[in-house]
Amino acid sequence: MELLAHRGFWRTPEEKNSEVAFRRAFAAGFGIETDVRDCDGELVVSHDAPLAGAMPFRHLLDIYREYPVPTKLALNIKADGLQTALERMLQEAGVTNYVVFDMSVPDLLGYRRAGMPYYVRRSEFEGPSSLDSQASGVWLDAFERPFADAAAIGEAAEAVAGEIALVSPELHRRPHLDAWASWRDIEHRHANPMLLCTDFPEEARAYFETRGRQHD
Known part of the structure; x- marks a missing residue:
């Protein structure tokens, strides 16, 4: 059974989708489920409507690349229209062990056309x-x-x-x-x-x- 730490490996609710929770998960060899949406033209990690200072998605990828085992990233897509930016950032980071899910059906068709795993x-x-x-x-x-x-x-x-x-x-x-x-x-x-x-x-x-x- 492969494990996905939901919003990272957090110990208190405040740690959900935080850098410490992601690092703890990757260090332990767990994949993660996390949330991606946009804020002011930038992809960020946030389950709810993002506030100023939300973690840039690019920063999550930088953290992920520091660890030797490329565990799975299950990316819960919380907003439409992110395909192009998301695909580009994943490709630039060399991340291949990922999957996208939970977007609307019309938006999912764009990921399917792009050949992204869903x-x-x-x-x-x-x-x-x-x-x-x-x-x-x-x-x-x-x-x-x-x-x-x-x-x-x-x-x-x-x-x-x-x-x-x-x-x-x-x-x-x-x-x-x-x-x-x-x-x-x-x-x-x-x-x-x-x-x-x-x-x-x-x-x-x-x-x-x-x-x-x-x-x-």
Whole structure:
């Protein structure tokens, strides 16, 4: 199970999407999920409407390049029309292990035309679409149900040949251990690489590595 530290590896809520959280994640060998939008003509890292002083996205890439292991950047696109600038900055930084997701469908078409790797979404409110065939994976979420179950994972695995990124329930302020127990048993049934986006990457590493050792 590949791990994505949600908004970096933070220890207090104030550290979300901060330099210290990103450095902690990269130093530990975790990928990250983070948010990209624009502010006054510049790409910045911010989940909500950005304030003055938001971290420039270019600075995140500079931090990322300092670490020897190029872990995955899952870029949650929070505004339309960023494709050209985002693609240019990623190319200039030599970053290839990334994926974009969560943008509007019209905006997603621009990323697809540019050949940038993208995830389609699945949840109890979002189903298959013609975008699946070229997707790099599925961002598998659950808003009102407890978590994505075996049937939801199986449907995603059949629809998309690529990765399945599971959204851990704590991101929606729900208990996570039942989901992790289910997913730990399911992940070996599918050829698709599995990722987990979590607020608890250290705990998740220990939990899923225990199961992995049992299968060795």
